Amino acid sequence: MGDMLSVIVDGLWRQGNKSLAVRLVAENGEALPDWQPGAHIDVHLPCGIVRQYSLTGPCGDEGYLICVGRETASRGGSRYIHETLRPGQRLLISSPRNVFPLHQAERVLLLAAGIGITPLYAMALQLEASGTPFTLHYYVKSRESAAFIRELSRLFHNGECAVHASCEGESPRTHLAQDLPAPHAGLHVYTCGPAEFMAKVREVATANGWAETHVHSEAFQPVAPPAGGETHNVFTVTLASTGERWSVPADKTIAQVLLENGVAVPLSCEMGICGACLTPVIDGVVDHRDTVQSEAEKGAVDQQVALCCSRSHSGELVIGL
Ligand code: FES
Incomplete structure (x- = not known):
């Protein structure tokens, strides 16, 4: 494991009715290492659990911002953060690692569902700052559950953000087909959310003729190993x-x-x-x-x-x- 960073929980606050934003600052008061949208950190919780969380918010800040959804079927990390973590608490984290970077593009389409907004919110801010046109579609169960809704409701000069609430009849299942335009060489798609959501994005993209190289996704859920195949057991x-x-x-x-x-x-x-x-x-x-x-x-x-x-x-x- 790489070098660990010692951080302090600087603040915790609600993001919608399901998520908590957590700001982390370096214990030694220095700026934390630079990162780019799409990066994540490992958070070592005192209960012995290590979880990966995307960094979010503007990437020029000295501290890090993560946002954690409340999972009913929590494996322990979400529950600890929502019920036990307190401002002032010390944590160990890894340096940022990025396996979901933004690529050079003429235009970017961001498709987020639920807590999958976290890396894509950081991307939207970066695209706004760099002048790259973007559209963000954010699918939530209800507007009350959406994280960063106030921040995303502001006027963007280079992009637009549309929130789609399933309880208002705009589920990804019914809406994705119209939100994902025909492929274009200069257009890249980034998607993050539950595995079923990203599978649906890929299904619609494939049906519309998108090349795999232009559809980027991040999954924070393991996939089941493929059945069959010539795998050597030993x-x-x-x-x-x-x-x-x-x-x-x-x-x-x-x-x-x-x-x-x-x-x-x-x-x-x-x-x-x-x-x-x-x-x-x-x-x-x-x-x-x-x-x-x-x-x-x-x-x-x-x-x-x-x-x-x-x-x-x-x-x-x-x-x-
Ligand atoms: S330890 Fe995370 S991909 Fe292997």
Whole structure:
């Protein structure tokens, strides 16, 4: 794991009736490392849980802003932040990591659902500042549940923001088709939200002829491993630097095998969603199980493997460690 930053909870406040914004500042009073929209941090909660949260708000600030939705089926992180976290509390966080960056574009379409607004709100602010035209469609259950609604209701000079509330009959299911225009070489789409929402965005985009390279998404939920395929239950992982090789059994991840053998692996989410453990592949055919990388990246000549969850289609996988 990379260097940890010690931060203080500077403030907590409501964002709609479902979310909490949390401002973090460096404990030593210095500015926190720079970041760009799409970046996220690992937050190490005192209850022992590590969660990834997108940075949001303007990226020039000295502190960091995150926004956490209240999840009814919380695995613990959301509940801790909503019920226990207090201003003045000290936390450890990672430096920002960005696997969802903005690309150069003539125009940008942002499609957010629920708490997926957090990275896209930061993108909207950046696009406004850089003069890149944008449109943000923000899908929520009700307007009362929307985060950053006041900030997004202001006049933008380079973009516009439309809030669609399902309870008013504007669900993504019914509205996406008209919000996603025909593809255009200079237009890029960014989407963030629940897995079902992003699957719907991709379905509509594919039906409209969009190239995968122009539709960017971020998932903070693990995907189930694909059924079937030529996956070797047991394969060998080899370190390119030393030639050391170990067997990876079906009940262990590559990362677990490496750690057991004293190899440092930068782990964070351990669910294939954060990118911390991505490692170059030197030889072999990866059975990609992460949601960090795009299909294009997973099919590229130079590939990376998520050591926390991916496996191998070939009997041996040589990695750049
Ligand atoms: S540790 Fe997060 S992708 Fe592997």
